[in-house]
Amino acid sequence: MPPDRSSIIEDMLVRKSPDIRYSEVTPKSAYLNRRRFLSTLPLAGAALLSSRAYGAVKLSAVKGPYSTTEKPTPFIDVTTYNNFYEFGTGKEDPSKNAGKLKTSPWSITVEGGATKKQVFDLDAIMKMAPLEERIYRHRCVEAWSIVVPWIGFPLNVLIKAAEPNPKAKFVAFESLYDTKQMPAARWAGIPFPYIEALRMDEAMNPLALLCFGMYGQVLPNQDGAPVRLVVPWKYGFKSIKSIVKIKFVDREPPTTWNLANAHEYGFYSNVNPTVDHPRWSQASERRLGEFLKRKTLMFNGYGDQVASLYTGMDLRKNY
Amino acid sequence: MTWKRLRWIKIPVFLLCLVPVALLIWKGFQQDLGANPIEFITHATGDWTIRFLCITLAVTPLRRLLGLPDLIRFRRMLGLFAFFYGCLHFMTYLWLDKFFDLSEIVKDVWKRPFITAGFLGFVAMIPLAITSTTGWIRRLGGRRWNLLHRLIYVSACAGVIHYYWLVKSDVRLPLLYASIVGVLLAYRVIAAQIKPARVRPARDLTPAS
Numbered sequence: 001m002p003p004d005r006s007s008i009i010e011d012m013l014v015r016k017s018p019d020i021r022y023s024e025v026t027p028k029s030a031y032l033n034r035r036r037f038l039s040t041l042p043l044a045g046a047a048l049l050s051s052r053a054y055g056a057v058k059l060s061a062v063k064g065p066y067s068t069t070e071k072p073t074p075f076i077d078v079t080t081y082n083n084f085y086e087f088g089t090g091k092e093d094p095s096k097n098a099g100k101l102k103t104s105p106w107s108i109t110v111e112g113g114a115t116k117k118q119v120f121d122l123d124a125i126m127k128m129a130p131l132e133e134r135i136y137r138h139r140c141v142e143a144w145s146i147v148v149p150w151i152g153f154p155l156n157v158l159i160k161a162a163e164p165n166p167k168a169k170f171v172a173f174e175s176l177y178d179t180k181q182m183p184a185a186r187w188a189g190i191p192f193p194y195i196e197a198l199r200m201d202e203a204m205n206p207l208a209l210l211c212f213g214m215y216g217q218v219l220p221n222q223d224g225a226p227v228r229l230v231v232p233w234k235y236g237f238k239s240i241k242s243i244v245k246i247k248f249v250d251r252e253p254p255t256t257w258n259l260a261n262a263h264e265y266g267f268y269s270n271v272n273p274t275v276d277h278p279r280w281s282q283a284s285e286r287r288l289g290e291f292l293k294r295k296t297l298m299f300n301g302y303g304d305q306v307a308s309l310y311t312g313m314d315l316r317k318n319y
Numbered sequence: 320m321t322w323k324r325l326r327w328i329k330i331p332v333f334l335l336c337l338v339p340v341a342l343l344i345w346k347g348f349q350q351d352l353g354a355n356p357i358e359f360i361t362h363a364t365g366d367w368t369i370r371f372l373c374i375t376l377a378v379t380p381l382r383r384l385l386g387l388p389d390l391i392r393f394r395r396m397l398g399l400f401a402f403f404y405g406c407l408h409f410m411t412y413l414w415l416d417k418f419f420d421l422s423e424i425v426k427d428v429w430k431r432p433f434i435t436a437g438f439l440g441f442v443a444m445i446p447l448a449i450t451s452t453t454g455w456i457r458r459l460g461g462r463r464w465n466l467l468h469r470l471i472y473v474s475a476c477a478g479v480i481h482y483y484w485l486v487k488s489d490v491r492l493p494l495l496y497a498s499i500v501g502v503l504l505a506y507r508v509i510a511a512q513i514k515p516a517r518v519r520p521a522r523d524l525t526p527a528s
Contacts, residue, residue, distance in 0.1 A: 081354030089489035092353065144355060189488030260488055279431050279484070281423070288354045292418070 056220065059213035061151045064132025066207060066305070072135060073146040075215050077288045082222045083140065084241055085188035086177065093184060094222035100181050101242070103226040108158075112172075112248040115163035122226055126212055128161055129153040133216075134209060134230075139271045139300045141235035145285045150230050151213035156204045158246070164200070168248035172197040172255075173229060176242045190260045196240040197253045197267070198231065199309075207232060207305045233302040235269045266319035270310070271300035275319050325389065332393060336400045339367045340407065357415045364408035365437075369482065369496050371401035372475045376503040383510075395451050398471065402448040405441050433484035440477030443470045475500045 084094035087101075106122040131151050139145045159171065177193035179185060185192055202208065209230040212219060219225040224241025231238045237257050247253070257265035264278055273283045273296040284293040299306050310318075343363055346352050352359040375397040382390045417423050427434045447470055449455070456464045479500050483493035 077354035085488070089487075091355070091358075144358075187489055187491060189490060276430075279433055281427075286355065286357065291357075 056217040058216060059131065059151050059218050060216070061131040061133040061213070064134040064153075066302075067133070067135040067149075068137055068147060068301075070135070070137065070147045072149050072215070073288050078146055078148055078214070079220050079222060081288060083142075083236065084222055084224070085190060086175070086182040086185040086192060086194065086242075087222065088184040089188055095220075097182075097184055098221035098225075101176075101221040101225065102181065103221065103242075106226050106244075108227065108243055109245045110162045110247075111245060113165045113168040113250065114248045115165065116161065120158075120161075125158060125210075125227070129157045131212065136209070136230060136232040137297075137300050138230070138232060138236055138239070139285060139296065141237055141265065141269065141277060141282075143277075143280055143282065143285050143296075145287050145294075145296075147287075148214055148230075149216075150209055150211045151216075152209045152211035152230065154206050155208040155210045155229065156206065158210055159203060162246065162248070164248040167250045169200050170197050170249050170251065170253055171200060171203045172247045172249055172253040173240045173243050174245035174247070175240055176244045190256055192256075194240060194256045195253070196229070196238055196255050197249075198238070199252075201309055202231070202306075205306060205309065207302055233270055233299040233306045235271060237265070238269050268310075268315070268318045270306075270315065270319075271296060272298060272315055272319070274298075275316055329393070329396065333396060336371075336396070339363065339404070357411065361408065361411045361416065364404050364411055365482070367404040368401055368408050369475075369478045371397060371404055372471065372478055373496065373499050373503065375401055376471065376475060376500065380503065380506045380510075399448060399451060401474075402444045405444055409441050433481055436477045436484060437481035440474045440481060443474045443477065447471060447474075472504060475504075 080095045081091045082094040083091070084098065087094040087097040104122075107119045108122070108125065109119050110117055130153065132153055133149055133151050135147060135149045137145060138148050164171070173196050175192075175194040177185070198208065209232075211224070211228050211230045212226060214220075214223060219228065224239075227243050228241040229239045229243065252267060255265075255267060257269075258267055271282075276282050282296055285296045286293050297303075343352075343360060347356070347360075375394060378390050378394040378397065382388050413419060413424065417427070428438050429435070447468055450459065450464065450467060459467065479493065479497045482496060483490060486493055
């Protein structure tokens with residue numbers, strides 16, 4: 001007998017999830033934020049939205065190192081306030097437009113100075129190492145920040161698998177660019193495909209995460225599905241989303257925001273409260289969900305892990 | 320229809336002008352201002368400042384183009400609403416963004432061109448709001464008052480520049496407001512050119528030496 005409409009909605013809302021371990025991360029109320037949904041949306045809309053939010057594929061992971069004890073930002077905020085210019089430049093555009101993104105099948109092509117120049121299937125990549133949950137601070141160059149329980153494993157796992165040759169000093173990443181799936185991209189005002197890069201020693205640092213999920217589930221499209229980078233000591237735009245290509249090179253490669261405006265967005269873009277963005281101060285930040293601003297920490301609070309990467313460098317010049 | 324009979328229209332127009340701020344308060348109570356409510360409030364009040372500046376600047380051209388000279392009776396109110404939303408916008412910055420940290424604010428205004436432009440646009444509206452009363456028009460005299468109130472051109476231009484310098488890469492909306500303000504100012508330039516031409520036909524007819 002086909003289930004009736006109300007039971008479908010009920011099933012969407014109270015979907016059973018045997019492998020969920022999300023409760024270990026944050027109280028349910030913090031990310032459900034039902035008040036905001038239910039007060040503003042008619043029932044059908046709420047069911048639709050919640051099916052997108054909670055009906056997603058669960059992803060279990062073991063607790064990884066480097067996690068902060070700070071409270072994760074509500075899920076609803078992390079999924080409705082995004083910078084993903086391929087899907088529009090408004091903060092809420094990606095959550096509205098990224099639903100069209102086809103994330104399966106997916107693969108990453110390795111190019112440049114490496115032995116394993118080949119296409120890696122995403123399913124194979126995800127089996128390269130156990131998935132870890134890491135709760136990181138994430139600081140946007142626009143002076144707002146979030147705390148996110150990411151799921152992934154160190155980027156250096158994939159890099160080692162690609163076997164880069166010793167001449168490779170940098171690793172560049174490229175996002176998917178498909179005008180059919182991303183019609184809003186033409187108005188973004190920045191060149192696509194989106195490209196980002198790290199120095200090899202930065203990429204090998206165990207903090208740099210190759211990320212497939214967050215909040216106990218696979219990445220929502222607007223947050224960079226199905227695979228993204230998380231580089232928590234750098235401004236958010238370095239943490240490139242929806243990666244389709246990785247290239248090993250011997251010289252500092254061009255990067256998107258640096259191409260768009262070199263004066264405002266440097267190659268390194270380490271979180272640094274002492275070096276202002278030309279248009280605003282970087283000394284403090286607004287944590288989403290908080291009223292008062294908080295002080296921004298050097299390297300976003302990850303100095304113990306990464307400060308040694310930049311010894312002797314003038315961070316004012318190499319902003 | 321005479322103005323006396325149309326006078327009551329001012330009340331609904333006044334209430335209509337309050338809708339944006341009412342919506343903002345309503346959304347605030349509903350916790351519907353998104354993930355970054357302070358940014359939402361800043362943007363909404365800024366948007367309505369530039370919109371009301373454009374609406375105010377549109378009064379003069381519309382009077383002539385629509386043949387509705389009585390539209391002038393709404394101009395003061397519309398201009399004061401531009402100032403009202405400008406105040407809200409500035410207060411949001413002052414209070415919710417900077418928490419009245421005066422040294423931070425001075426540094427911002429001094430160092431950051433987009434804030435300098437916005438601040439200039441706001442400050443230029445202050446004398447206009449003060450001298451918006453009939454008493455001040457009488458005290459200054461129509462000619463001087465008119466001259467002073469050309470400061471709204473500065474406000475509108477500064478507002479557009481403020482917006483243009485704020486956005487990171489997608490300049491569509493700032494350009495839209497720039498073209499609206501451009502058209503409204505161009506109208507005045509053209510109208511001023513046409514009028515004197517009409518009163519001085521004789522000189523125009525003299526052959527060039």
